[in-house]
Amino acid sequence: MKKETSTLNSPEAISICRSKQLTKEMLRAAGLPTPDGIVLRQDQFDEALAHVQAVGRPSVLKPLSQGRGEGVVCGIATEDDLRAAWETAGRAARRAPELLLEEQIEGIDIRVSVVGRRVVAVATRLPSHVVGDGRRSIAELVELKQRRRDQHAYLAKSPLTVERALLARAGRALHDVPVANEVVVLNGPSNVGTGGENVDVTGLVHADLLNLAVDASRAIPGLRNTGVDLMAQDLDTVDGAVILEANFCPDIRVHHHPAYGRPRDIAGAIVDEMLASAGAPARWPSRRRARHVRVVRRLARAARRRLSADRRLQE
Template structure:
């Protein structure tokens, strides 16, 4: 795996370099045609394990002890010393600065900019400064994304904001659904919308240990069955998924509204989108791409995590134009509080034991 690069990068793509809606669909279509053909993992009656359970079991596999010290705060011990600890998704591999950054996209963006990491053009405003936000959006003259400076599971995020009316609705959505954690930034972020493939990667130490693409629910044509049959099968598999199935999604209704010919024989190898958003609550699914990510993108993700002082484990969100090239890629966030269960339970692909990598890094950090 690549190590942290000393090469400086521009702070963002050139103005006007974002892809068009047609290009954006082609990026997604190409990805799904190449990587979406796997059979969704059958988890049967599997129950999703929490981050605490995953970390506890990873520690015990290494013959380490786990003890609760306060509410959800737990420490990992071994050899008569404290190896590390965790509270929810936050681990002792995150410094105070990394924890503060996890609660504020503006703070993360400032750190990324200083490190020369490409980020979207954007600004942020106090919740009551809707007029200032609207003025900045008008000057941007492009589609925007409006979201809380801190939220969970994509709550409060509105993409493809095109006019003043939708901007104000998006602003209200961001304000009403922002995260309530202690110390969370209450600002509203307004940024240029960048089309591309949505990736969540997890970096531990100087290694990228897991990567997944977040895509709308889809099915691939096989040239034999109707689109309705394939869509119904995909919807049923998603409903049975222990994580994704907790979020209801009407795939057939979306397909009908999109004009997809449900009762025609599917075109072999053609992706049919059965949703429009990548977030799990809106019908999104995940595809593990850990082994397919190009070296430049791996290095970009590691560099982004290391741009946050003392951040030795974090989820990194990127928008990319493909899995092989860093061209036009932007980093959206570095989150030391990112969940690890999504990598353990992908829709398609290999399960990644991020918890084991975290515990191993804790042990390596305290070794001496």
């Protein structure tokens, strides 16, 4: 393991997944559905604007080689939208200067974790949002939710992000007071890194959607541990679903520490697959596997103690 990249993935698979465009080409070559889009250099703003105007529907702009939702801007429909998004995505595009401009697909954002050729867990991610109570302003609701978020083992590392331009397009401002139970979306991408929330939906997703994720992993040679991002119209059907990307180093904490729902042991599945690929049977009660489990548990306890100490200092 290196960070969250396991030896289950070949160097070739990692190189492909680093590029959103190359990943899309591999998926399309396998006959799998992906959003339409074009790759642009950062000096091709005019070409990007012409594309947005020709499409006539909202678009998404993202750095070609960046992950964790960084630099992704949704809901681009006008020249002003595109200029603001161009600046945001351009700042985040560190490894490669190109940007990917895609059609925006509406639906349910799903992360399917595939280990080997088996789906281990599924989560959906909600965009950063607050729910009105009829008394507090959006700014006050954001502050209250952030305090709760700070107590979560996983979400604490990613503060709520407010995209003021998105609020403005919806005719809202931070001082507005939403009515009771009104949902106010704060940020476009459904990504935990930008303030979203992860919800476990393992066991609730149609088998055809799961098979689509497995097919995506098969389309990229040497990719045996991946988080496949799908946009689905409903959890009960594959109709209209598209593959957004395949991640070679998926954040397994999405499943280990859901905001809502049951935790799933992705780390254990990865260790089992690594042992099986080395010739040892999965779930083999060996001393080696037991030692791995003890080490992981000690690291988890140390992390919890450090987190508790940091919180006491903050208080």
